[in-house]
Amino acid sequence: MPNSGKPRISTNILLVDDDAGDRLLIQNMLKSCNSELILHYVEDGEEALAFLRRQGAYADVPRPHLVMLDLNLPKKDGSEVLAEIRADPDLTSMPVIVLSTSSAPSDIRKCYALHANAFISKPGDLNQLRQAIQNLYTFWFNIARLPG
Numbered sequence: 001m002p003n004s005g006k007p008r009i010s011t012n013i014l015l016v017d018d019d020a021g022d023r024l025l026i027q028n029m030l031k032s033c034n035s036e037l038i039l040h041y042v043e044d045g046e047e048a049l050a051f052l053r054r055q056g057a058y059a060d061v062p063r064p065h066l067v068m069l070d071l072n073l074p075k076k077d078g079s080e081v082l083a084e085i086r087a088d089p090d091l092t093s094m095p096v097i098v099l100s101t102s103s104a105p106s107d108i109r110k111c112y113a114l115h116a117n118a119f120i121s122k123p124g125d126l127n128q129l130r131q132a133i134q135n136l137y138t139f140w141f142n143i144a145r146l147p148g
Helices: 020-033 045-052 078-087 106-112 126-143
Strands: 013-016 038-043 065-069 096-100 117-122
Touching: 013 020, 013 045, 020 126, 038 045, 045 065, 045 078, 065 078, 065 126, 078 096, 078 106, 078 117, 106 117, 117 126
Parallel strands: 013 038, 013 065, 065 096, 096 117
Antiparallel strands: none
């Protein structure tokens, strides 16, 4: 495909997960979807909000196009983070995908009540997780239109 003359826009994702192994797996899977992807990560809910609000050490970070949020986080859990994102006028339109080991109906209902854009239970099988991440990426970056 010829170059359209448009500048390339980096794709930024914020992954909020305290499990280093899960972060590495998800990072590798996302990079296989788009090698130019820029993945930022934080390990707890307070860091997530500081990153999104560009506070302190995160003053110069780019605004992510998408947030992938675990529920079980230290300091502030994922549902608290989601509630604060949706209550903040500067962040409310940001897509938030809950990516959790939980498949509890109460967790799913709570996240949708807090206006999560999607809830994905992390499959235990590596191939199923890879397929879920690829489908997530394809939908959010090739099919859906994200706020600018």
